[in-house]
Amino acid sequence: MTRLTLALALALALPCAAQAQTTADAAKADGKAFGRDIGAAAQSAATTQPSADRVPGFNGTPSQSGYFDDPKSMERAAASQVSSNTGYQTMRDSMDRRARFDKVDLDATIARSKTISQDPLSYTSGMGVSGTQGRCVPLPPTSGTAARYKATCNTGYTVESGTQSCAVTLQASVTTVTDYLYYCSRLDPDCTAFQLPTCRRTGSHPGKCLQGVDTPGGFKCFEPGDPVDEYTCSAPVAGETPIRVSTRQSVSTAKDESQCANLAADSNCTNPVETCTDSDPTTRIIDGVAVTQPCWAWRRDYQCNRFSPAQDCDTLASTPGCTLEQEYCITDEVPCRTFERVYDCPVPDQPQDPNQFICDGDVYCIDGSCETIxxxxxxxxxxxxxxxxxxxxxxxxxxxxxxxxxxxxxxxxxxxxxxxxxxxxxxxxxxxxxxxxxxxxxxxxxxxxxxxxxxxxxxxxxxxxxxxxxxxxxxxxxxxxxxxxxxxxxxxxxxxxxxxxxxxxxxxxxxxxxxxxxxxxxxxxxxxxxxxxxxxxxxxxxxxDELQAATQIQQKIEDYYANARN
Structure with a gap:
């Protein structure tokens, strides 16, 4: 032992000896005081006549004395109180609620440790006693993450809105019509004969004058006859003689909508809008008759919606580990046109942390005495x-x-x-x-x-x-x-x-x-x-960072003793 070490040991030992002596004296004094108090209590108890009344809780023959003759009854009595005893139930509930884990979960948790234990030298070899840091070996990779997530996709239909058009033309025709003119006094009950679909009332005029006089200014009627209604019929009326029979040219027009029939019947096509596409000239000769119309042809535009099947679930369906959990309609309409599929998928493995190592430099030595961290x-x-x-x-x-x-x-x-x-x-x-x-x-x-x-x-x-x-x-x-x-x-x-x-x-x-x-x-x-x-x-x-902290602590210790030698 060097002189410096011996001096340090003596310097440390003297204060400790003085402190130990002071503590022993104090303990001895406390012991004497405690003995005096106990001795007085013992002397009082020895000189006092014993009495059952002085025993706390004693009331003659206690009920527990029966256990002396039948010790087994104590066990039976305890068993009968198990279901109602609060302390026992608390302990039992705690044991029942204690977390339990399957063997596969425990194995997955300690998988890395097992890998190291199979070949420990590959992770700890090279350790020396020189105090140097040594080498670091990366730990084996973990078993991956257990996290999962809910992924969704959709199936159903998409709707495409667009304009679809068709053509409407005006068809005009000229026919020769024969008109039969009849007169009938308004008060004549036989006028009901002209109440036919082929007849129409086209006018009226006064009846024949019953009384009148010629004047320089002309004939003046004092008593006109009953008014006469004029009926024009397209066909002869049975039993009646027409006043006049004449012919005329009749023009009829009608829109030809045959090209728009399919769009008009489609419930997905609505709000038709017509635009004139042929209005020049407005007057045209049809079978030798001049016919005037503001427009002769139109383009009819419908707003149509078309449903197309669609889905975006192929990626999830082909992803390993993803399983279909459910499919449900996300709209309130019937029939449903949009469904959502929910898949349960594993989160892709994350890259391993490259900074996980086990290192063999946890040894430091001072004056030939080596310690392992x-x-x-x-x-x-x-x-x-x-x-x-x-x-x-x-x-x-x-x-x-x-x-x-x-x-x-x-x-x-x-x-x-x-x-x-x-x-x-x-x-x-x-x-x-x-x-x-x-x-x-x-x-x-x-x-x-x-x-x-x-x-x-x-x-x-x-x-x-x-x-x-x-x-x-x-x-x-x-x-x-x-x-x-x-x-x-x-x-x-x-x-x-x-x-x-x-x-x-x-x-x-x-x-x-x-x-x-x-x-x-x-x-x-x-x-x-x-x-x-x-x-x-x-x-x-x-x-x-832990390794660095340990190295710094070791260096501080070495520096301390190095300074102490000096």
Whole structure:
């Protein structure tokens, strides 16, 4: 031992000896005082006549004295009180609610450790006692992520609106018509003979004058006869003699709409609009007769909607690991023309962290005495960590006003059905770079934040509803999510609702309410799958910043002793 070391040892030992002597004297004094107090109490008890009344709780013969003759009865009495004893029930409930995990989950968690244990030298060889850092070996890759997400696609129809036209022409014809003129006194009951479809009243004139006189100015009638109605008929009237028979040329016109019959009968074609396409000249000779019409032909335009089958589910259907969960109509029309399919898919494996190593330089030596820095991995059991985090999360998310736990926030995003721009890609899809561009194209900032939350595993997919439609075809849909403070809260909500048979409400009305205290007490956490969060609680790798901190501590120790030698 060097002189410096001996001096240090003596300097350290002398104060400790003085301190030890002072402590011993104080302890001896305390012991004497305690002995005096106990001796006085013992002397008083020895000189006092014994009495059963002085025994606390003694009342003659206690009921427990029966156990002396039959010790087995004590066991039976205890067994009979098991069902009603509060302490026993508390212990039993705690054991029943304790998280349990399948062997496959445990194996997946310790898979990396097993890999290292099969060939430990490949990860720890090269360790020396010189105090140098040594080499670092990358840890084996993890088994991948257990996270999954809900992906949606659509099937049904698209509607295409367009204008379809047809031609309408004016057909004119000239026929020779024979007119039969009849007179009939208005008061003559025989005038009913002219009440025929082929006859029409075309005029009237006064009847023959019954009394009158000639005057220089002409004949003046004092008593005109009954008025006479004039009837023009297109055919002779039986039993009547016409006053005059004449012929004339009759022009008739009619629109020829035969080319538009199919469009007019199509219920998907509406609102016809006519545009004149032939109006020059307006007067034309038809069978030698001049016929004048403002327009002779038209183009009739219909607004028609055509339904075409469409779907965008091929990518999800062919993605490994994606399974179809359900298909439902997102519109209220019958028949339904737009369906949504929901797939349950695994989140693609993320690239491994290149900074996870195990290093062999955890040895430092001072004056020939070597010590090893003990490195222990995070060996907390995943069930304990999940339980502790669940308790902490419940404490932080408890709402004293509504007495509920794990309340979420309703958030939604919109996208065009079968459209290119989709603001609702969500977890499993990379966010298109350039938030400003997406906002300019129609996505809101809230939708971008929702995407980021969903990528972090904070949001549960509730469902989709149609926000705008045309002729039963959904044009724009809104996807609704419930977002929570943590991934653990989201998992508790998703799987807890399955246990409670409490599904999400309709997407239009779901408000993401939390669990009541009674509902939360009925949840069995041991039956829930927390594999998605295990990786966050079981990080066994030592990162380079830890290695650097250990190296700095070792250097400080060496510097301290180096300075002490000087």
């Amino acid at each position: 003990q490195r222990q991995a995070n060996d907390e059991f995943k069930d304990a960590v999940v339980a502790l985090n669940a308790m902490d999360q419940a404490r932080r998310e408890f709402d004293p006003d509504s007495l509920t736990l794990f309340k979420g926030t309703r958030e939604s995003c919109s996208s065009k059905v079968f459209g290119i721009l989709n603001c609702c890609k969500g977890k499993g899809f990379p966010l298109i770079p350039g938030i400003q561009l997406l906002v300019a194209l129609g996505c809101s900032r809230e939708e971008m934040l929702l995407h980021q939350k969903d990528v972090q595993g904070l949001c549960a997919y509730v469902g989709t509803y149609c926000s705008s439609s045309f002729l039963g075809v959904c044009l724009t849909k809104r996807k609704v999510y419930c977002c929570f403070e943590s991934k653990l809260s989201r998992i508790l909500q998703e799987q807890g609702r399955l246990q409670l048979n409490k599904p999400w409400g309709k997407p239009k009305t779901e408000q993401c309410l939390g669990f009541t205290i009674d509902e939360f007490s009925r949840l069995d956490l041991s039956k829930m799958d927390f594999s998605e969060v295990y990786a966050e609680f079981t990080d066994a790798a030592r990162l380079p």
